[in-house]
Amino acid sequence: TPTVAVIVVAAGSGTRLGHAEPKAFVLLHMRPLLDHALDSIFGMKEPVQIIVVAPVDRVADARAIAVRAAARHEAPTGFVTLVAGGRTRQDSVDQGMNALLPSVDVVLVHDAARALTPAALCDGVVAAVRATGHGVIPGLPVVDTIKRVAESGAILGTVDRSELSAVQTPQGFPRAMLEAARAWAVQNGRFEALTDDAALVADAGNPVSVIGGHPLAFKITTPEDLERADLILQAAAP
Numbered sequence: 001t002p003t004v005a006v007i008v009v010a011a012g013s014g015t016r017l018g019h020a021e022p023k024a025f026v027l028l029h030m031r032p033l034l035d036h037a038l039d040s041i042f043g044m045k046e047p048v049q050i051i052v053v054a055p056v057d058r059v060a061d062a063r064a065i066a067v068r069a070a071a072r073h074e075a076p077t078g079f080v081t082l083v084a085g086g087r088t089r090q091d092s093v094d095q096g097m098n099a100l101l102p103s104v105d106v107v108l109v110h111d112a113a114r115a116l117t118p119a120a121l122c123d124g125v126v127a128a129v130r131a132t133g134h135g136v137i138p139g140l141p142v143v144d145t146i147k148r149v150a151e152s153g154a155i156l157g158t159v160d161r162s163e164l165s166a167v168q169t170p171q172g173f174p175r176a177m178l179e180a181a182r183a184w185a186v187q188n189g190r191f192e193a194l195t196d197d198a199a200l201v202a203d204a205g206n207p208v209s210v211i212g213g214h215p216l217a218f219k220i221t222t223p224e225d226l227e228r229a230d231l232i233l234q235a236a237a238p
């Protein structure tokens with residue numbers, strides 16, 4: 001039985017992408033984004049519990065996609081769980097947390113929208129969580145010069161880029177740490193404000209460190225991002 005679970009949050013509507021369908025079901029090279037996202041998880045070195053959090057009215061569709069992805073990877077579906085998501089991303093993570101198997105002691109939370117994430121990045125996060133006992137998130141150095149700008153458009157200052165990281169998912173945590181931090185956030189009225197898992201865990205006083213991310217783990221948010229993903233896949237398999 002798996003000791004690692006990956007919660008794939010796929011319950012968002014994809015407002016900024018602007019399709020009629022929820023984002024996880026939008027097609028990229030003839031396959032839904034969720035299907036691509038599951039390639040990253042089924043490609044991991046060790047067998048994991050996969051918890052897919054889907055829009056409440058699309059759970060059956062998401063299950064069909066997961067079953068198809070498992071078959072493609074010749075993986076069993078015994079450790080694939082489907083649950084309905086909530087109003088916010090954090091509500092969706094909560095629904096996923098409720099489905100963890102008792103054997104799980106490391107939890108990864110991953111955005112389905114990061115559909116091209118290499119499996120090796122997921123393996124790397126698991127290994128780093130095990131090695132440190134801390135929260136671990138992938139991040140990339142920020143390459144652009146970042147300015148602080150007033151509402152008027154006036155430049156207030158330049159941010160020191162050397163201490164910035166653009167963080168990605170999967171974000172990994174020891175299960176007990178993540179569960180305790182979520183409970184702490186709810187008790188202290190912090191749950192709404194802490195929109196990312198690492199912020200929530202760090203807010204409760206736990207160490208979280210950044211490891212090297214991967215350019216392919218970018219989040220598909222806008223139509224331009226989807227176009228970029230399409231071009232990347234075209235180049236990989238013309």
Ligand code: CTP
Pocket residue numbers: 009010011012013014015016017023024053085086087088089090092093110111112113114219220221
């Ligand atoms: N997500 C979720 N449940 C929500 C909101 C978001 O599971 N209530 C998931 C999305 O499906 C996505 C990830 O969280 O995989 C990151 O969110 P984002 O990229 O913002 O996706 P959406 O919320 O769907 O997009 P938008 O904000 O443009 O509506």
Ligand code: MG
Pocket residue numbers: 012
């Ligand atoms: Mg969103």
